Amino acid sequence: MTVAEVAEVASLGIDWGTTSFRAYRLDAGGGVLAARRADAGIRAVDDGDFDGALEQLVGDWLDASPDVPVVMSGMIGSRQGWLEAPYLACPAAVADLAGALVPLDLARGRRVFVAPGLSTRSADGIPDVMRGEEVQILGAVDRIGVDRATLCLPGSHSKWARVEGGRVTGFATYMTGEAFDALRRHTILGSTIDHAAWDDAAFAAGVERSGAAGGLLHHLFGVRASGLFGELDPARSGAFLSGLVIGHELRAAVPEGASAGGDPVVLIGEAGLVRLYAEALARLGIPSREGPSDAAARGLHRLATHATEARGS
Amino acid sequence: MTVAEVAEVASLGIDWGTTSFRAYRLDAGGGVLAARRADAGIRAVDDGDFDGALEQLVGDWLDASPDVPVVMSGMIGSRQGWLEAPYLACPAAVADLAGALVPLDLARGRRVFVAPGLSTRSADGIPDVMRGEEVQILGAVDRIGVDRATLCLPGSHSKWARVEGGRVTGFATYMTGEAFDALRRHTILGSTIDHAAWDDAAFAAGVERSGAAGGLLHHLFGVRASGLFGELDPARSGAFLSGLVIGHELRAAVPEGASAGGDPVVLIGEAGLVRLYAEALARLGIPSREGPSDAAARGLHRLATHATEARGS
Numbered sequence: 001m002t003v004a005e006v007a008e009v010a011s012l013g014i015d016w017g018t019t020s021f022r023a024y025r026l027d028a029g030g031g032v033l034a035a036r037r038a039d040a041g042i043r044a045v046d047d048g049d050f051d052g053a054l055e056q057l058v059g060d061w062l063d064a065s066p067d068v069p070v071v072m073s074g075m076i077g078s079r080q081g082w083l084e085a086p087y088l089a090c091p092a093a094v095a096d097l098a099g100a101l102v103p104l105d106l107a108r109g110r111r112v113f114v115a116p117g118l119s120t121r122s123a124d125g126i127p128d129v130m131r132g133e134e135v136q137i138l139g140a141v142d143r144i145g146v147d148r149a150t151l152c153l154p155g156s157h158s159k160w161a162r163v164e165g166g167r168v169t170g171f172a173t174y175m176t177g178e179a180f181d182a183l184r185r186h187t188i189l190g191s192t193i194d195h196a197a198w199d200d201a202a203f204a205a206g207v208e209r210s211g212a213a214g215g216l217l218h219h220l221f222g223v224r225a226s227g228l229f230g231e232l233d234p235a236r237s238g239a240f241l242s243g244l245v246i247g248h249e250l251r252a253a254v255p256e257g258a259s260a261g262g263d264p265v266v267l268i269g270e271a272g273l274v275r276l277y278a279e280a281l282a283r284l285g286i287p288s289r290e291g292p293s294d295a296a297a298r299g300l301h302r303l304a305t306h307a308t309e310a311r312g313s
Numbered sequence: 314m315t316v317a318e319v320a321e322v323a324s325l326g327i328d329w330g331t332t333s334f335r336a337y338r339l340d341a342g343g344g345v346l347a348a349r350r351a352d353a354g355i356r357a358v359d360d361g362d363f364d365g366a367l368e369q370l371v372g373d374w375l376d377a378s379p380d381v382p383v384v385m386s387g388m389i390g391s392r393q394g395w396l397e398a399p400y401l402a403c404p405a406a407v408a409d410l411a412g413a414l415v416p417l418d419l420a421r422g423r424r425v426f427v428a429p430g431l432s433t434r435s436a437d438g439i440p441d442v443m444r445g446e447e448v449q450i451l452g453a454v455d456r457i458g459v460d461r462a463t464l465c466l467p468g469s470h471s472k473w474a475r476v477e478g479g480r481v482t483g484f485a486t487y488m489t490g491e492a493f494d495a496l497r498r499h500t501i502l503g504s505t506i507d508h509a510a511w512d513d514a515a516f517a518a519g520v521e522r523s524g525a526a527g528g529l530l531h532h533l534f535g536v537r538a539s540g541l542f543g544e545l546d547p548a549r550s551g552a553f554l555s556g557l558v559i560g561h562e563l564r565a566a567v568p569e570g571a572s573a574g575g576d577p578v579v580l581i582g583e584a585g586l587v588r589l590y591a592e593a594l595a596r597l598g599i600p601s602r603e604g605p606s607d608a609a610a611r612g613l614h615r616l617a618t619h620a621t622e623a624r625g626s
Contacts, residue, residue, distance in 0.1 A: 173534040215565030252528030
């Protein structure tokens with residue numbers, strides 16, 4: 001590490017989720033000077049010793065940049081994390097999130113900040129929450145340079161969010177990835193799926209099928225019956241099931257009126273999943289684009305900047 | 314056992330499923346003279362020794378009634394069962410099933426018959442199957458004395474069937490029970506569910522929620538978020554989730570145009586499940602009635618009678 005490198009660091013951003021830890025050294029423009037990733041999500045931290053874990057993972061960065069703001073987002077701010085940063089209700093912009101940062105004093109005596117998650121309610125009053133994705137979402141729109149967009153963050157709990165005027169106005173979570181895993185591992189469908197195999201055409205067929213009459217619970221049994229009839233072999237069943245559940249998510253999540261003429265859905269996430277979602281959306285006639293890979297870093301930078309300005313430090 | 318009792322037996326009917334075994338001694342009118350039930354489904358039979366299992370379970374009945382027809386239905390006729398009785402395509406009446414009975418010679422030298430299952434295809438060509446339920450369905454309409462009805466057999470794989478002119482014209486399977494178990498046991502939802510608790514109002518709320526925008530995958534996450542917000546406690550979450558998945562099944566399965574003025578849906582199955590489905594249907598304004606508890610026995614009797622007449626034996 002050179003002295004020049006250290007001098008450029010304007011903030012430290014940490015995206016600390018359930019299963020992974022990502023840290024960024026950011027320059028004054030939000031550029032990523034260095035990034036670290038570890039399988040050290042909050043579940044992997046023993047006895048709640050988050051302070052010790054943080055020292056181990058980025059203690060040297062904290063030493064090297066003693067005066068820059070440090071912002072953490074994600075499940076580290078949940079009830080199961082280090083300290084609970086209450087959910088902020090939508091609509092919310094970066095300034096709102098920054099205003100709700102919760103201070104946390106490290107054992108080494110330094111004050112850092114934990115970002116809140118976001119909450120919203122559906123038309124029928126049921127709550128929804130996100131924690132960590134809001135930083136990626138606001139970072140992504142900032143990076144792309146738009147103040148309105150529909151974004152999708154596919155995963156175990158896929159998030160669909162709407163941004164208007166630079167604020168997250170609402171969102172909805174779909175338990176797609178986790179339901180897919182539970183269904184393929186813990187139901188009769190598992191016995192006819194070769195989990196190691198993949199087939200693009202079968203994925204596309206699953207997306208197609210998701211639009212048929214009968215709903216998801218009926219379509220699931222179709223995977224089984226098609227297998228019995230030799231019309232869907234084990235090497236194709238997993239991809240078909242994946243297309244089926246993702247298709248159901250998309251048909252429910254894509255805003256009414258979205259079509260080839262609308263703004264593309266911004267996809268943010270792991271490259272393989274983003275590719276699948278883009279394919280599935282294309283089959284439904286919905287344009288999409290891949291979001292920036294540094295969305296979280298960008299969002300953490302924005303929070304750090306706001307926090308610095310607001311606190312005059 | 315008295316001689317008079319034995320003299321009345323006109324057929325033996327056996328409903329042999331994946332997890333349970335039910336046998337009936339039936340009189341000439343289809344009345345149940347005696348019934349036996351054992352947790353001796355085809356999965357519990359060691360080394361495929363179905364012959365040995367049958368001898369153990371009803372060998373005395375076979376001895377006592379050496380000349381009556383014996384008909385078996387259910388998964389015993391599947392690929393995983395004793396011998397595979399190919400699926401018969403809908404539409405199918407009792408006479409069609411009887412004509413497709415597959416003879417099977419027991420080690421003791423007696424010839425018995427295995428009923429086929431039924432198959433159908435959805436409008437988009439995806440197959441569906443049932444095995445055992447078709448005998449219950451045709452037995453139920455015979456017992457009720459109607460030749461057209463919509464029937465629902467709730468369970469791990471709920472079956473919805475339409476009968477017209479005494480024939481099963483089509484059906485659809487919903488993987489409701491199995492999906493419910495996989496979701497509550499093997500996803501994050503499990504951590505906030507008290508599996509031993511039940512709450513009727515929460516079940517009703519789940520049925521209600523199933524009609525909201527967003528689809529099942531979104532509604533599942535709502536169970537989690539409502540728990541986080543203290544709006545759905547562990548003692549209510551399981552019942553809410555049950556209402557949610559059953560509600561999704563019903564909204565997809567109930568025929569278009571069904572309403573308070575239509576024929577009631579005939580519910581056949583375990584009493585507790587039938588009660589839940591009746592409640593959920595009522596909340597959707599759909600009338601239902603409990604089907605006969607001896608539907609399988611009645612259907613087996615009809616098959617035995619047809620088989621006897623057709624074969625002139």
